[in-house]
Amino acid sequence: MGSIRSLVKRKHRLVKAVDGVSFEIDEGELVGFIGPNGAGKTTTLKVLSGLLYPSSGAVSVLGYIPSERKTVYQKQFSLIMGQKNQLWWDLPAMESFILNKEIYEVPDRDFRETVGGLAELLEVEDILKVQVRKLSLGQRMKCELIAALIHSPKILFLDEPTIGLDVVMQKKMRDFIREYNRQKRATILLTSHYMDDVKELCKRVIIIDRGKILFDGDLLEIIERYADHKLLTVVFAKKIDEKKLVKIGELREYNFPRAVISVKRSAVSVAAAELLQEYPVADLNIEEERIEDIIREVFSGKEIA
Amino acid sequence: MKKYVAIFAVSWENEFVYRLNFVLWRFRNVVRLLLTFFLWKGLLTSNSNVFGYSKSEMFAYVFLVLLVQSLVLSAPSADNVGGEISSGDLSNYLVKPIDYLKYWFTRDLSSKILNLVFAGVEIFFLWILLKPDIGIVFRISSGVGFAIALGLAVVIYFFLNVTTKFVAFWMPENTWGITFLTLVLIEMLAGVIFPIDVMPVWLKTTVQFTPFPYLVYYPIAILLGKLSGWGLIRILLQSCAWMILMFFAAKLIWKRGLFNYQSEGR
Numbered sequence: 054m055g056s057i058r059s060l061v062k063r064k065h066r067l068v069k070a071v072d073g074v075s076f077e078i079d080e081g082e083l084v085g086f087i088g089p090n091g092a093g094k095t096t097t098l099k100v101l102s103g104l105l106y107p108s109s110g111a112v113s114v115l116g117y118i119p120s121e122r123k124t125v126y127q128k129q130f131s132l133i134m135g136q137k138n139q140l141w142w143d144l145p146a147m148e149s150f151i152l153n154k155e156i157y158e159v160p161d162r163d164f165r166e167t168v169g170g171l172a173e174l175l176e177v178e179d180i181l182k183v184q185v186r187k188l189s190l191g192q193r194m195k196c197e198l199i200a201a202l203i204h205s206p207k208i209l210f211l212d213e214p215t216i217g218l219d220v221v222m223q224k225k226m227r228d229f230i231r232e233y234n235r236q237k238r239a240t241i242l243l244t245s246h247y248m249d250d251v252k253e254l255c256k257r258v259i260i261i262d263r264g265k266i267l268f269d270g271d272l273l274e275i276i277e278r279y280a281d282h283k284l285l286t287v288v289f290a291k292k293i294d295e296k297k298l299v300k301i302g303e304l305r306e307y308n309f310p311r312a313v314i315s316v317k318r319s320a321v322s323v324a325a326a327e328l329l330q331e332y333p334v335a336d337l338n339i340e341e342e343r344i345e346d347i348i349r350e351v352f353s354g355k356e357i358a
Numbered sequence: 359m360k361k362y363v364a365i366f367a368v369s370w371e372n373e374f375v376y377r378l379n380f381v382l383w384r385f386r387n388v389v390r391l392l393l394t395f396f397l398w399k400g401l402l403t404s405n406s407n408v409f410g411y412s413k414s415e416m417f418a419y420v421f422l423v424l425l426v427q428s429l430v431l432s433a434p435s436a437d438n439v440g441g442e443i444s445s446g447d448l449s450n451y452l453v454k455p456i457d458y459l460k461y462w463f464t465r466d467l468s469s470k471i472l473n474l475v476f477a478g479v480e481i482f483f484l485w486i487l488l489k490p491d492i493g494i495v496f497r498i499s500s501g502v503g504f505a506i507a508l509g510l511a512v513v514i515y516f517f518l519n520v521t522t523k524f525v526a527f528w529m530p531e532n533t534w535g536i537t538f539l540t541l542v543l544i545e546m547l548a549g550v551i552f553p554i555d556v557m558p559v560w561l562k563t564t565v566q567f568t569p570f571p572y573l574v575y576y577p578i579a580i581l582l583g584k585l586s587g588w589g590l591i592r593i594l595l596q597s598c599a600w601m602i603l604m605f606f607a608a609k610l611i612w613k614r615g616l617f618n619y620q621s622e623g624r
Contacts, residue, residue: 102453104621124455132453139450141368143375148368155364156456 071096072264073110078242080207083234085255085272086244089352093264094244095134098210101242102132114208128157130208131201135216138193139200140185146196147181150203157204164203171199174229191222198229209233211243215250227253248345262352272344279351280342283321285314287328288336301327310335315342361456362464369434369465373472383432384476387424388484394420394551395488409555415582417490419553421481422578427550428477430511430573434469435462436519440533443526443615446622459612463516470512494582503590504581510597511573517604518569524608527615530622543568549575569600 071093078084086094099105100112103119103126112119117126140149147168154164172178175195180188185196194217214230215223231254234241245251251258252272260268260275268275285302289310298304301324302316316324321339328334373380398420402413411419439462442448451458522540526533545551547570554562554575565571576593579585585593 099449099621104449104452104619106617122452127453127455132449137447137450141372143372144368148371152364152368155361156454158361
């Protein structure tokens with residue numbers, strides 16, 4: 054019945070994808086944009102690329118309004134989505150590169166240099182003449198990247214640049230992004246699910262959830278600001294009663310001989326002393342909480358100061 | 359300009375990837391020609407005259423349909439624009455310094471030229487095979503009128519076609535329905551299967567107020583000398599009007615559509 058009803062009358066619900074997201078990025082910055090699925094990351098990138106018209110508010114990149122889609126602006130940025138292809142599926146990647154060269158009006162010499170340099174760096178020189186459909190995912194992603202960089206953009210919007218890549222390729226991609234940022238003084242805004250991407254690349258992060266910015270600043274600052282607990286990792290010499298440990302702090306895991314206890318910052322020294330005195334401790338480690346966990350906590354609705 | 363030359367070149371190359379597809383599409387047109395040819399051949403005796411067409415004029419009409427539709431109705435934009443909007447692939451074009459409509463018009467042109475070459479070859483062989491007795495008088499004015507009408511038809515079809523595909527901006531899931539509807543209307547009302555003179559007068563008159571007969575029927579009727587003088591000029595002017603109308607409709611809906619565009623699919 055429901056499906057018949059929806060054939061006649063469909064209900065629409067207006068959902069705000071981004072709401073009051075406000076930030077500024079300087080030239081040459083490499084900023085990470087993180088948040089859970091559906092947080093509004095990609096939407097923000099789409100607005101910055103001029104694909105979506107913001108229903109309210111103002112957007113300005115390099116002094117241009119993205120949604121006006123001016124050629125001068127379009128020649129200076131590139132939007133790279135890990136799951137969107139622009140290469141011609143049935144033709145060799147080189148054909149798509151040549152087409153982009155003409156579309157962006159890149160001079161012959163620059164084109165040869167860019168393609169040659171990138172192909173060498175990404176180790177794809179021998180596959181540029183192969184039909185794109187016959188390439189592996191990793192090879193194709195590399196070619197997609199080259200296609201997006203033909204016009205040497207000053208700004209990169211990278212949406213999940215490492216999605217679907219194996220660990221080795223992920224690392225290469227990260228190295229590449231870092232190099233591109235350094236060499237060309239390019240401004241890069243990247244989104245990722247992988248904390249490693251962000252940790253390795255970005256000094257500054259913007260955390261967004263349900264369309265709102267939760268945090269904008271130095272990655273390390275997140276720890277100072279939100280991590281009011283530290284982790285004590287204890288290795289015991291003998292088996293002990295699990296229940297007793299609960300008194301010291303929140304027991305995160307206990308797998309003899311190893312236990313992880315979360316303790317309030319202010320109580321860390323007391324807790325450590327207690328552990329050493331009263332239990333057969335073989336090893337003790339005091340660490341900051343993992344950044345993933347802190348961010349997860351931020352997302353799960355902890356009050357933001 | 360240079361970028362559109364590059365698009366033409368890549369598109370041309372791409373056409374050759376799906377050789378079998380292309381051959382089958384051409385085959386469909388040849389089968390239709392054979393079907394209508396034998397139908398009229400069976401119905402008409404050498405001196406009969408139906409719907410104002412002599413036997414040789416009807417044969418000429420059947421052959422000209424193959425030529426005209428290769429030029430006017432072959433358009434890869436028809437198969438792709440709707441899909442690109444609903445899948446969000448349109449985003450690839452929107453971020454680049456390129457005009458989406460010009461892009462597809464260029465790609466259509468490359469396909470039309472390829473189809474025209476094939477239509478020429480097909481007509482040559484079918485002519486040898488069927489030996490139609492076609493004896494029509496060719497007048498310069500008809501030839502010029504035909505060329506103009508054909509050019510207008512190409513443009514009308516392009517804008518008509520993309521405008522209907524723009525429905526995808528509002529109803530991404532419904533592109534197939536509207537594609538199919540236009541396809542059927544064109545088959546019936548454009549004069550692809552038979553000249554619209556076959557229709558009852560009231561229908562023929564009504565159809566004139568749709569863009570469809572300007573795509574295939576009128577160019578051929580002009581070449582066959584069915585229209586001349588003021589009648590010819592009137593049809594060319596109406597054709598122009600349709601082109602202008604479809605152009606503005608396409609531009610307007612495109613602009614509105616972009617405001618509504620969600621760039622879905624990530």
